[in-house]
Amino acid sequence: MDEGQRTVLFTLVTLRGIRPYRAFSAEYARVAAQLQSDGHEVAPAPVARHYERLLRFGGLKTGPHVPTARVLEKIFQRPIGDLLRSAAEMPELEREHSSQAISPPVLDESELLMAARDAASHAGEAAALHLDEMTLDQLQDDLVQLARRYGCTAPAEVYGGANSLLRMAQALLERTRSPEQQTRLYYAAGQASALLASVSFDLGALTPAVSFARSAAQYGKTIGNGPLQSYAYGMMAFMAFWDGRPSEAVRLAKSAQQFGGLGDTARRRLYTIEARAHGHLRNDGQTQRAIRDAGEQNSGHRDELHDDIGGEFGFDAARTAMSNATTCLLLRDSQSAEDSATKALTLLSSLPAPEQPIVVSGPAAIDLARARLMRSEVEGAQEALAPVFQVPPNWRGSGMLERLTAARIELTRPAFRDAPAALALAERIEDFSAFSPARRLGATSPLAIEA
Template sequence: MLEHLIQQRDRTYDELAAEFSRLDERATISARHLGRLARGERDAAGMTPATRRALHAMFGMSPEDLLRTWAPDLALALPASNDGPLQMPSFDNGRSIISMAAERARRFALLSAESTTPEAVEHLRDEVQRLALAYPQQPLPDLLGDLSETQDTLFTLLERRQTPQQGRQLVFLASVTSGLLAKASQDMGDPHSAMLQARTAVLCADQADHPGLRAWLRGLQSLVAYWAGRYAEAVRYAEMGTAFATTGGTSVWLPVSAARAYAALGNRDKSLAAIRAAEDAWEHLEPDEMDELGGICTFNKPRTLYYAADALAWLPGEARRAEQYSAQAVEAYADRSDPAWAFGDQAGSHTNLAIARISGGDLDGAEVAVAPVLDLVPQQRISGVVHSVQRVHQTVVRSGLAGAANDLVEQIEDFTHTPLRALPR
């Protein structure tokens, strides 16, 4: 019943878990625990009184009723909630019930068998690919619950006996999922957790003996270090990955990642050389298994333009080239229906264009460039976007134009006061 009510409200486990402390200041619950309650994997026996009160206030039913198996006769008299009256699904919207049943059947099939079937592994691969494709395009809160659940399922299966082939496939998927959670931790402004997830992912990649995966994870570690302001470390991780990046998009991602870290360190020559190496890598790129997953697991040409512009925006005397690359990146990300579209990289392209225009003395053009970024909802204000907007602020101040750009400065400060990490979760 609890799972049915949650689906009726069209809310995520993270969103509902965040409301608990507002309903009862003594009540706390994690999204993962709430998900397990909803799937019937936990009972009401161990609940604290505060949790029981919060559940009753939120859904208008006792915990015992919430954890009963859903049935029409139980749901006929559903109480009104603070989200408005709940209604029984009709035959027209009965797909939600079918989806619930399918998800429950999937988890039962995955976790009840002594050994994992090829069909289960294939299903998990489809799920990991879905998350990889969705990650650059959807707000993180919409994906975080599924990411955590998928990782938990994979780790549970890996703790059981598997055939060597299935074990390698599962550890590969566990590594990718942990890499996605490393990126999620970074986007939430938690580089420590990001590196912890990344190290676990590297351990799994070593067990899977997958060079392309190893290279991709070094790229992720470089990204985490870069946004944490640890630029020398970002260079080190990018260069560590080059030994494994013989093919695939990582052969482009790693040098261009090093380029922007070198630029942040003020090393113009090495930064420009790394940009050239990344552009040259496109000439002999052959897609690998990471590219086949797509989404955040691959590196495309729009991202190359964005990263190169990000590097050039650091370098004095490169404002014109930075503007050229940024403008091309903005144009490349203009089509939201393009599979390569990513809201974070699009935002970074706009902020780089603003920085380049400020460096060239074009304050009006900079305001136009950064305006779409300042319209992003808090759920899309990931750490990298916030840092990029702060760089615009710093560039305005250092240019001596802050007095003429008072309105822009205030907008940026308002924007950065509500990053994604500040939202309840």
Template sequence: MTAHDAASHAGDAASMSLTPETISLLRTQLRGLARTYHQKPAAEIFVKARSIRDTIERRMPLTHRPGQSSELFLLAGQACALLASAAFDLGSQDASETLTMAALAYVRPIDHAPLIAWCGGNLALLAYWDGRPAEALEHVKAAQGLATSGTAKRRLHSIAARTYAHLGDPDRVQYELQAAEQVDPDIRDDHHDDMGGEFGFSVERAAMSAGSSWLLIQDGANAVQASTRALGLVQTRTPEQRSVKVEMEATADLALAQLLNADLAAAIATLGPVFDLPPEQRVDGLLSRLLGVRNQLTVPALHRHNEAVELGHHIEGFRRDSARSTLPGAPRYQLGS
């Protein structure tokens, strides 16, 4: 009787599986969302990624096949990672950190190194944005030990450069930025490259990040060079490939670098396209950069100029009407100011 029961249960368990098409559809939906991330408002991405994650979670109990379970765990982790990116862009760093940890909880049991490395980089990014650069350095070093693809290494070297910039170490900033440029782009992985999109890290994104690193250590000349390069690379892309987020954040960095070089007229001209951006595309990274521009306008060399006062007022109004107010369930996630 025991043998019969065991055989019966084993047969029932073995018969529980999903069709290959079910998992393939979920992967296709998630890849499409990641690759169109730069074309859609972050709030829309958040809603759609949450829907995909919920569908994945409902499918998990419907299969007992280890291979399918591992695939679903990976997809659930990637959905949470995409949610983490959207939450950050919408100004909720706490939600972004929680969602990044959720992604790790899904993929650590299946030892998926590329996504674990991506999450480590994201935790580093969140830590230095929150004023914890020493913790950020721990995260990025751990992640670098897992990265194999050129894209993953470029991203982590860029994040490391920003981390060292927050720590005030220009020599390490220079080292990490050079390392980011020397990666082999032909070495790929299934997260940063095959899933790609928001999980990738293009050369223009790396150049934009380099500009931000130079700004943190008050190197206006190198910041102008890096931010200008980022904008030049963006402009080589087709409209479908172009990331408005990267373009606008690099533009704000360039304006701040120009102010560091005491060129108010150039900064005003540079920021023109930024002010045309609709509220749903005014993501948190851009708002934070514009706050840096606003603060720079108050230095003694600039604050007496009428143009500086007017630009400061314009930035304040622009920041009040932003994508932060569009995060679904905003009260629950306690949006930052």
């Protein structure tokens, strides 16, 4: 610990020869007994971990309680505020002690034995603060399962599971000193935060979604994990254009591409997000370029988060096609949108029904319907929306809601004004959307509803 990280208390216990916890606690107990006999309220000596925090500048969020501070102030004859200051602010301490010293201390065997016992005690405490690896394995297994089942699990259920796993990772971080285990736990906390960002967005709660995404990025930065940071930045880019800031979305998507360790899946996802942002800016050239770049990610490179864990962290061909359909709709290219939406639904149809992610199939079907409405094909749109109208209320997330809103706007065109089929479809969309949890949470989508 360098001087800037040490408190004045660290310097004083060192100069007094009571830096080891056992020696400090013995001196603390002696002074506490004197104060107590004089009628003062005192607290037991801080535990070893709390003691170490007292010695590190900024190690405590709040100062010690009065009964503890009273003993410390008595021992060192300084206010508690001064004791917890940075030692770098009071360099005169060591000079004062040097001027008072007459001769170097003489050590005897008992002191050496005490130091040895302190070292053994500290090592024992460190060993005790090491988690069972099976606990960490189970936490990671639960996260992997949740990520892979995300698209087939109701948003509220995902939220409960991810929130529980995040709290578990945070609690376990307080119980280990192993750098390797801490890295695993920060990684787990980052994954849980990322899942919470996704489900918050699906529920139409943009503010907490952004906050969770930033937390995921910070956890990734803490352990130097490029794919986790990249995934979080991609989410923030997605949320930026959804919130009406497409230029910011482009910037974030490009920043996400700069992190190291990314595989093809991660890069395909980021280029697809960038393409959507350019679509909102009506920049046809950059949009088509980003779509091409997404399709050219075939180097064979992989990363653990996007490829090995996958699920919500993955970005397969079906999801890419679904997103490209939405992007083409922003450019009013109905034929390309229909081709991409049809491709997504065809790819999904090869999976068993319980494994088809509603978060992909629902938006793809709605985009297909909207592409047909652009060509005034009401019956074709009704056919495309038939499976969507069967989706239970608790599955109707913001991704579906924003697309349905855009489809509803298509039905306001003069060509549909007196068409009974169009009016009936518009009413059904309104009834369906009214029961969306995203609508109940007040979700709005300034750009996604552009017609």
